[in-house]
Amino acid sequence: MEYLTVQEAEEQTGVSAQTLRAMLRDGVIEGYEQGGLWVIPAEAVDTLEDQVAVTGEAIESGENEPDEDDGEDEDDVDVYENPEDNPGDDA
Numbered sequence: 001m002e003y004l005t006v007q008e009a010e011e012q013t014g015v016s017a018q019t020l021r022a023m024l025r026d027g028v029i030e031g032y033e034q035g036g037l038w039v040i041p042a043e044a045v046d047t048l049e050d051q052v053a054v055t056g057e058a059i060e061s062g063e064n065e066p067d068e069d070d071g072e073d074e075d076d077v078d079v080y081e082n083p084e085d086n087p088g089d090d091a
Contacts, residue, residue: 003032003039013049015058023058 006024010017024031024038029048031040052058 002042004042004045006038006040009040009045009048012045013052013058015048015052019058 004012006017006020009015009020013020015023020029020040021038023029024033024040029040030044031038033039048058
């Protein structure tokens with residue numbers, strides 16, 4: 001089986017190395033850590049590349065998704081990848 005480094009997968013898919021590492025840590029894509037470096041099966045990179053080509057984006061781990069505003073925590077902070085998605089504070 002052929003493996004690629006995170007940097008090689010970034011070049012092939014256009015998905016940033018930071019996002020790839022988060023996806024690997026969260027188990028969104030298959031990969032293995034060897035000697036402090038992540039390696040990803042070539043088949044997994046090909047699948048991710050196809051997904052990006054079709055949808056224009058990678059399925060991410062969800063850590064960048066805004067959490068539900070339950071109104072219970074004053075320090076709840078929603079993080080939006082695109083600032084235009086932030087509805088702002090209307091309070």
